[in-house]
Amino acid sequence: MRNSFNTASFSEVVHEIREDASEGLFRYVGRARHSPLRGLSAEVGPAMFGRVKSARRFTYALRDPFTPVTTSDTDEPTPIDLALTGIGSCSLMTLVGGGSAKGIVFDAVSVDLTCDHADKAPVTLDFAIDAEIRDERIDELIQRVRQRSPNYATLVAAVPVHWAWEPSTAPTRRGEPADPTRSRRSPARPGTRHLRWLSGPQSESFAHPFSAAATALRVDNPKQLTGVDWGPNPQEYLMMGYAAEVAAHLGAHSRSRLGHEAIWEVTARCTEDVSGLLRADPAAVVHLQDVGCRVSMSSPAASHARSIGDIEELVDEAVSTSAIGRLISEPQIVDMAARRPASSPSAR
Amino acid sequence: MDRTAIGFGEGHTPGAEWFDELRRRRIKGPISTQNRSLSRSLAPETLAVHAGTYEDPITGAVGTPIFQTSTFLLDQASYDAFADGALRDVPIYSRYGNPSQWSVQEKIAALEGAESAVATSSGMAAIAATVYALTNCGSHIVSAYDVYGGTYNLLREDMPSAGRDVTFVDPLDLDAIRAAVRPETQLLLFESLTNPMLKAPDIRGLARIAEEAGALLVIDNTFLTPINVRPLDLGADIVVHSATKYLGGHSDLTAGVATGRRKFVDRIWAQVLRFGGTLDPLVCFLLERGIKTLALRIRVQNENAVALAGYLASSPYVEAVHHPALGGKGHEALRPEDYRGFGGMVGFEVAGGDERALRFMSHLTLPYVATSLGGVESLVSMPANTSHSSLTRRQMSTIGINPGLIRFSVGIENVGDLVEDVQTALKTACEVEDR
Numbered sequence: 001m002r003n004s005f006n007t008a009s010f011s012e013v014v015h016e017i018r019e020d021a022s023e024g025l026f027r028y029v030g031r032a033r034h035s036p037l038r039g040l041s042a043e044v045g046p047a048m049f050g051r052v053k054s055a056r057r058f059t060y061a062l063r064d065p066f067t068p069v070t071t072s073d074t075d076e077p078t079p080i081d082l083a084l085t086g087i088g089s090c091s092l093m094t095l096v097g098g099g100s101a102k103g104i105v106f107d108a109v110s111v112d113l114t115c116d117h118a119d120k121a122p123v124t125l126d127f128a129i130d131a132e133i134r135d136e137r138i139d140e141l142i143q144r145v146r147q148r149s150p151n152y153a154t155l156v157a158a159v160p161v162h163w164a165w166e167p168s169t170a171p172t173r174r175g176e177p178a179d180p181t182r183s184r185r186s187p188a189r190p191g192t193r194h195l196r197w198l199s200g201p202q203s204e205s206f207a208h209p210f211s212a213a214a215t216a217l218r219v220d221n222p223k224q225l226t227g228v229d230w231g232p233n234p235q236e237y238l239m240m241g242y243a244a245e246v247a248a249h250l251g252a253h254s255r256s257r258l259g260h261e262a263i264w265e266v267t268a269r270c271t272e273d274v275s276g277l278l279r280a281d282p283a284a285v286v287h288l289q290d291v292g293c294r295v296s297m298s299s300p301a302a303s304h305a306r307s308i309g310d311i312e313e314l315v316d317e318a319v320s321t322s323a324i325g326r327l328i329s330e331p332q333i334v335d336m337a338a339r340r341p342a343s344s345p346s347a348r
Numbered sequence: 349m350d351r352t353a354i355g356f357g358e359g360h361t362p363g364a365e366w367f368d369e370l371r372r373r374r375i376k377g378p379i380s381t382q383n384r385s386l387s388r389s390l391a392p393e394t395l396a397v398h399a400g401t402y403e404d405p406i407t408g409a410v411g412t413p414i415f416q417t418s419t420f421l422l423d424q425a426s427y428d429a430f431a432d433g434a435l436r437d438v439p440i441y442s443r444y445g446n447p448s449q450w451s452v453q454e455k456i457a458a459l460e461g462a463e464s465a466v467a468t469s470s471g472m473a474a475i476a477a478t479v480y481a482l483t484n485c486g487s488h489i490v491s492a493y494d495v496y497g498g499t500y501n502l503l504r505e506d507m508p509s510a511g512r513d514v515t516f517v518d519p520l521d522l523d524a525i526r527a528a529v530r531p532e533t534q535l536l537l538f539e540s541l542t543n544p545m546l547k548a549p550d551i552r553g554l555a556r557i558a559e560e561a562g563a564l565l566v567i568d569n570t571f572l573t574p575i576n577v578r579p580l581d582l583g584a585d586i587v588v589h590s591a592t593k594y595l596g597g598h599s600d601l602t603a604g605v606a607t608g609r610r611k612f613v614d615r616i617w618a619q620v621l622r623f624g625g626t627l628d629p630l631v632c633f634l635l636e637r638g639i640k641t642l643a644l645r646i647r648v649q650n651e652n653a654v655a656l657a658g659y660l661a662s663s664p665y666v667e668a669v670h671h672p673a674l675g676g677k678g679h680e681a682l683r684p685e686d687y688r689g690f691g692g693m694v695g696f697e698v699a700g701g702d703e704r705a706l707r708f709m710s711h712l713t714l715p716y717v718a719t720s721l722g723g724v725e726s727l728v729s730m731p732a733n734t735s736h737s738s739l740t741r742r743q744m745s746t747i748g749i750n751p752g753l754i755r756f757s758v759g760i761e762n763v764g765d766l767v768e769d770v771q772t773a774l775k776t777a778c779e780v781e782d783r
């Protein structure tokens with residue numbers, strides 16, 4: 001197994017979905033919850049890989065981006081940390097997996113990501129690739145990430161996002177976010193992440209390159225897809241981040257807008273046609289599809305002071321001001337670069 | 349002559365530029381060109397004899413040789429297998445694969461109508477590997493409260509610490525099974541015929557629930573064997589066996605098997621090799637030889653069990669008889685068209701309770717009093733003091749184990765001799781000694 005990447009299994013998946021395209025549709029769920037008492041948390045829901053379910057349990061206590069930082073809790077990730085972990089790990093998996101299919105042996109690969117949410121400011125991905133290959137091959141690999149990484153493709157495309165509110169009494173409401181140019185900007189702080197590839201589809205994500213001793217976010221494929229369930233996969237990180245950011249917004253504005261605290265639960269979903277990544281079908285869409293979130297609320301206050309209209313307005317605002325939602329729905333400018341680490345023998 | 353699995357060589361793609369140019373695909377097996385590969389549409393009697401046989405090109409041996417070796421010479425194919433991660437397709441080390449395993453695996457896969465099978469060191473090794481391989485930490489399993497004790501213990505005692513939640517239900521109650529399903533339900537695990545009440549759950553109904561839930565249906569087909577029912581044809585995803593029982597058929601080996609689509613069996617195989625539950629080549633040979641007569645044995649055992657159940661139903665010393673052919677409670681929804689027979693098991697309650705049942709067993713001259721089942725010789729035992737002894741009386745009666753219950757595994761002896769022996773033993777236990 002080159003780079004511990006089971007290319008035989010990926011090959012089998014390619015042939016399976018050429019025979020039955022529905023086996024290539026992967027569905028992911030990220031859930032988040034904001035409670036006045038317990039704060040912000042996120043978890044993955046059961047994923048479907050074609051007709052096979054993968055139900056893993058990964059739960060994260062998150063730092064609420066709307067709450068001022070205290071010195072003691074800076075280790076906890078924020079929603080944007082989860083989202084950047086999803087984008088970075090997807091690009092790493094595409095690069096190392098695709099490189100393994102080509103027979104390239106990697107000694108080390110890492111990527112640094114930044115995202116500061118300012119208008120027109122690019123999202124940056126800087127790879128460090130240590131492998132005995134020529135520079136043209138490195139450029140080719142980076143090009144492949146641009147073309148084939150589902151989360152990267154989602155970043156640079158305009159992917160529609162839908163939401164639905166699920167009150168227990170009224171029918172489910174659906175909508176598309178209000179015009180993003182009209183909506184207020186999210187208070188999300190700039191994000192930076194350092195990810196390093198470990199083996200096969202596994203990588204680790206750190207707050208910055210020098211924090212390797214701090215708690216890492218672990219990324220892996222599920223065991224249904226050649227991973228070992230060591231952590232959520234890249235799409236699940238993106239969905240958890242998105243759900244968590246929306247939940248945080250709802251939690252932060254509940255009292256001022258609705259007159260009461262509430263427990264908010266947000267479920268974000270997406271579909272990935274893995275034919276796009278694998279190029280099993282050259283016409284397949286690479287970016288995520290059917291992205292949406294479903295919001296529900298339970299309030300300790302017996303009767304809600306405000307109307308359903310107020311709640312819907314708040315949900316709409318939470319969805320449309322979400323910085324992660326915008327990373328998905330608005331095409332981003334991305335600066336991607338690759339270098340060899342200074343110590344790499346092949347760089348000399 | 350190629351010792352690797354069919355398709356292995358064609359799957360190797362050194363010059364690929366991306367995933368789409370990789371050529372390895374899942375094909376049935378693993379089998380090599382030496383293994384006899386027969387159409388799954390042939391009758392089971394034929395498949396039982398011929399499917400999978402390793403036809404040795406050097407000696408012309410009629411029958412699979414015993415490849416009693418733990419390791420194999422390394423060659424380029426072995427190194428390619430390591431590089432790609434296709435280790436199931438080249439004999440490298442017997443825990444990973446051995447021609448004796450491939451041969452018996454192909455025979456069982458052919459009989460169950462499957463793409464692939466993996467032979468294991470016991471039925472429990474097959475069940476444990478299947479459950480672990482096909483579920484994740486954080487998932488949910490639905491099974492029957494009266495599954496085989498070893499399976500029940502695995503689900504009850506190992507799954508909580510492994511992060512799998514299990515709900516136990518009545519396997520005949522489809523509504524209860526549907527209600528037990530959750531978003532994270534990943535596996536439904538049931539037996540085609542239960543022990544000792546011989547309940548036959550509606551496999552088609554279970555398969556529908558599994559499909560709606562996005563879950564996999566695993567059927568333990570130990571009691572019925574592929575001769576009587578093929579669960580994969582009815583919608584199951586995986587079939588497991590204690591091959592110790594009917595497949596081996598002679599009470600002389602311990603083995604198991606998991607079979608189904610290669611996609612799933614490859615994952616079970618990987619779990620088996622990590623848990624270490626591989627089947628030894630010599631036992632593979634014994635199992636393969638045993639299966640050659642499976643269809644014959646099962647036909648006789650089906651008939652003997654029906655005859656014995658018929659006699660018992662008319663005996664004044666018997667309170668109740670459990671056998672699907674007699675119909676009655678629990679068998680209302682049975683679809684006879686899905687079965688060729690119901691195997692050699694009969695459950696019955698000796699009137700007067702456990703004391704008399706024990707006495708009855710001690711007066712039998714032909715069957716042995718022993719646990720296990722499925723061999724050519726008849727065996728009798730009482731669930732209350734063996735497989736189900738850990739249950740309280742009330743728990744036993746909930747699942748139908750009433751005082752005096754005997755489990756009779758009917759062999760291939762002459763049924764007249766068996767009935768006469770049972771008749772005499774019952775009379776002695778219930779009349780003579782009561783006086």
Ligand SMILES: Cc1ncc(COP(=O)(O)O)c(C=O)c1O
Binds near residue numbers: 590591603720
């Ligand atoms: C239905 C059933 N499944 C599984 C097993 C376990 O098989 P083994 O004893 O070969 O491990 C048994 C054994 O009695 C059984 O009856």
